[in-house]
Amino acid sequence: MSGARVLLADPPWKFGDALPGKGRGAAKHYPCMTVDELAHMPLPPIADDCLLMLWRVAAMQTEALAVMEAWGFELKSELVWRKLTKTGKQWFGMGRYVRAAHETCLLGVRGRVRVADRAVRSVFDAPVLEHSRKPNAIYGIAERLVPGGPYVELFARRAYPGWFQYGNELPTTHAQEASL
Numbered sequence: 227m228s229g230a231r232v233l234l235a236d237p238p239w240k241f242g243d244a245l246p247g248k249g250r251g252a253a254k255h256y257p258c259m260t261v262d263e264l265a266h267m268p269l270p271p272i273a274d275d276c277l278l279m280l281w282r283v284a285a286m287q288t289e290a291l292a293v294m295e296a297w298g299f300e301l302k303s304e305l306v307w308r309k310l311t312k313t314g315k316q317w318f319g320m321g322r323y324v325r326a327a328h329e330t331c332l333l334g335v336r337g338r339v340r341v342a343d344r345a346v347r348s349v350f351d352a353p354v355l356e357h358s359r360k361p362n363a364i365y366g367i368a369e370r371l372v373p374g375g376p377y378v379e380l381f382a383r384r385a386y387p388g389w390f391q392y393g394n395e396l397p398t399t400h401a402q403e404a405s406l
Contacts, residue, residue, distance in 0.1 A: 229271035230378035232368045236281040261289045265296035275337035299334030306349045343370040
């Protein structure tokens, strides 16, 4: 086997609108990419049998599926992160139609992925920590589904033990590239 058996990605989705204020909207926090740029970006080495965990935004469901397909994966399921405040209350997020209290991570496969732990639930609760940061629980879920790795994260914002990570927001002391 060569390459990642789990690929985790939280793409910097480029929206077609601009939100008012200094901190609202992804583009005010980091460089964003179009769907076409995401679909055609080079990927690190991936195993023939690989699980993709792709975070998507509610307004770009079709686009997320297009990126998944362009990367060679087929949609199989999804995870839902129910966002909580630091005190454990339900998050009251932004939204144009409804207030977003959750985020969705699509699960896609390439080849045949044997899931090791069939007790993983499709919904998990975790607090919101900072803009766009995903909870550490997602790493544990990935490791329960496909133990042993190798694990690769694209668009990583912080180092996590046991994972190969690529991202322009990683600390410079973290080895961003590694051979699989």
